[in-house]
Amino acid sequence: MSDREPRTLGERTLSSVTRARTPTRGSTRGGRGRAQAEASASGVAPPPVPPVDAGVAAPGDPRFEGIMQLQPPKFTGTGDPEAATRWIEGLEKAFELLKCSEEEKVTLAVYQMQEVASTWWKATRREVFPEGVVPEWNVFVRAFNNKYFSSCAKQLKMAEFLHLRQGPMTVDQYEAKFAELSQYAPRLIQDPEEKAMRFIDGLRPELKDPLVPFDIKNYNELYGRAR
Structure with missing residues (x-):
């Protein structure tokens, strides 16, 4: 393993993402053991763990640390069509700096959607990315432009x-x-x-x-x- 410390924001973010995605075996077993013990003591079955959905972002996810520091724009789905173009361009600048994967780009973009735009995506995401399909940024942008920047x-x-x-x-x-x-x-x-x-x-x-x-x-x- 290299002893070099991450220097750039992108490197620090990617390093934190990698650590967050790879829980230690002991912590995983310990967490499950405690949950099962607490459930047995109370007589109530623990709630099922929700599946990971690449189209829905959760606050506190380490992947958002770097992009939140950059203060990316939010998008509500209303206003001038130019706002949609500026939003995509602003996000792509952050993605380039942070070296985001295709899936992370989509997830982070969805996280910045609010109000009408957020409602649209919740109703549309399964049409754009059916279950089992890995999200791709270009596919997302195409669907987004079809909605918010018409011909x-x-x-x-x-x-x-x-x-x-x-x-x-x-x-x-x-x-x-x-x-x-x-x-x-x-x-x-x-x-x-x-x-x-x-x-x-x-x-x-x-x-x-x-x-x-x-x-x-x-x-x-x-x-x-x-x-």
Whole structure:
């Protein structure tokens, strides 16, 4: 066994997860023995141990220690469709840091669901992951997006991107909105020149007109000059 102490948050979390998942033989036998002795003394049979359900998270599970320290976002199932996208992206950042397995990703995501979203998952999880099927993150995300980010919502975001104009926004604010909405229309910005053209077309005239003669085809350069 290595003497190296875990240094990163992910390593410490994984170390605690491993220890939590591997109870010692003596502690297991001792726990069962005490439970049986107490049950015999009281004359009441001990309650059955509930099966582990990968779709339902339990507070106090050591697997949540690391991700709770990162304060991941919660999701209620209401509001702008963008909230669903931001929630998934926020969780995936935490998962990458903690080196979570596919099953742990699903479990931790479900733990962060509240209100309407939690109710939806309780009613849906057996359809998404039938009994005996190991949860996979991509499968969960697909089911989640089908519920909370419909094709109609995607079309609306694409239309918003196509009609985006700087207006009263600063250049930095406009660029941030451009980047945010462009993810819903990836085919429209695949060509770097077309991406630059769409960006400059949305600038206010007093910023756009002096830049047009330069015929700048690099997006980053165009953004820098517009600032």
